[in-house]
Amino acid sequence: QSVLTQPPSASGTPGQRVTISCSGSSSNIGSNYVYWYQQFPGTAPKLLIYRNNERPSGVPDRFSGSKSGTSASLAISGLRSDDEADFYCTAWDEVRSGPVFGGGTKLTVL
Amino acid sequence: QLHLQESGPGLVKASETLSLTCTVSGDSISSSHYFWGWIRQPPGKGLEWIGSMFYRTGTYYNPSLKSRVVISGDTSKNHCSLKMTSVTAADTAMYFCAGGDSRFLEWFAAFDVWGQGTMLTVSS
Numbered sequence: 001q002s003v004l005t006q007p008p009s010a011s012g013t014p015g016q017r018v019t020i021s022c023s024g025s026s027s028n029i030g031s032n033y034v035y036w037y038q039q040f041p042g043t044a045p046k047l048l049i050y051r052n053n054e055r056p057s058g059v060p061d062r063f064s065g066s067k068s069g070t071s072a073s074l075a076i077s078g079l080r081s082d083d084e085a086d087f088y089c090t091a092w093d094e095v096r097s098g099p100v101f102g103g104g105t106k107l108t109v110l
Numbered sequence: 111q112l113h114l115q116e117s118g119p120g121l122v123k124a125s126e127t128l129s130l131t132c133t134v135s136g137d138s139i140s141s142s143h144y145f146w147g148w149i150r151q152p153p154g155k156g157l158e159w160i161g162s163m164f165y166r167t168g169t170y171y172n173p174s175l176k177s178r179v180v181i182s183g184d185t186s187k188n189h190c191s192l193k194m195t196s197v198t199a200a201d202t203a204m205y206f207c208a209g210g211d212s213r214f215l216e217w218f219a220a221f222d223v224w225g226q227g228t229m230l231t232v233s234s
Contacts, residue, residue, distance in 0.1 A: 002156055035220040037157075044206055044224035045149075045157065050215055056222060088157055092219040098172050099219050101157045 003028065004089055006102035013110045017077040020105045022089035024070050028100055032092040034072040036065055039086045039104075048087070049074060081109045112136040112144070114225035116207045124234050128197050132190040132207030132225060139183045139190055140165040143212045146190045147221055148181060150203040160205075162218040163190060170218055202232045 005023040012018040022034065034052050037045035047056055049065035052072065064075045072091075076083055089102040118130040130148070137144055147162035161171040161181045169181045180193045190207060205228050208221035215222060 033216055033219065035215075044208075044227055046224070047220060047222045050220060050222070054214075090157075090220060092216060096173055098162075098170060099159045101159070104156045 002103035003093060003100035004091065004102035006089060006105045009106050009108065011108040011110055012079045014079055014081060016079045017075060018079055018107065020074045020087050022072045022102050024091060026070060027095045028091040028093040029067065029072055030070040031094060034065065034067050035090045036074045037088045039088065045088060079109055083107060084109050112209055112223045114207045114209060114223060116205060116225045116228040118205065118228040118230055120229065121231050121233055122197055124198055124232055125196055128194040128230060130192040130205055130228060134188045134190060139188055140185050145210045145212060145218055147208045147210065147218065148192045149206045149208055152203040160192065197232045199232050199234065202230060204229050
């Protein structure tokens with residue numbers, strides 16, 4: 001059972017905009033930054049969004065993050081077939097004194 | 111460019127101690143701004159933080175694993191190591207070593223550089 005809650009799956013067609021939600025509590029998302037990772041099968045996670053809505057160098061601006069209260073979301077616009085991957089949200093948790101993760105969302109491009 | 115490479119035995123028997131090593135290149139594990147961490151992922155499942163280390167201040171562990179885990183650094187080899195005692199089948203997972211740049215990340219909250227991971231299977 002993951003501390004942060006994500007939908008197990010999401011889908012869209014090429015060119016569409018898709019959002020993935022991440023729900024937490026006051027001890028994690030409510031009081032700390034949210035981060036997002038993208039993971040392709042058989043590879044390590046890649047940092048996609050940091051500090052709620054910042055993109056590391058090299059991440060296209062098609063990816064954007066937002067946070068409101070104890071929830072966050074990742075939006076992907078102009079969906080491409082090579083966006084198919086698993087996406088994980090994470091945030092520092094004050095009670096557990098460490099980062100906690102969502103269960104991951106598998107994105108399918110139809 | 112920072113590069114991390116994990117290494118480990120691949121197979122460990124239940125009740126034994128697991129030892130994994132992360133070789134860091136491109137920076138020092140005693141870096142003034144990089145912190146290090148271990149994260150694992152059971153087959154087909156999500157990510158779980160094991161623990162983190164900043165060489166200058168110490169280590170921090172997942173409370174659910176704290177009693178079995180030790181993370182340490184060796185500056186002579188530029189390694190970050192993970193030891194986990196009394197392993198069980200539930201510890202079967204891909205183990206990732208990762209680094210986080212504190213200049214733009216919250217301390218220990220996330221990681222911007224990852225190794226490729228090393229698979230560990232616990233056999234009975």
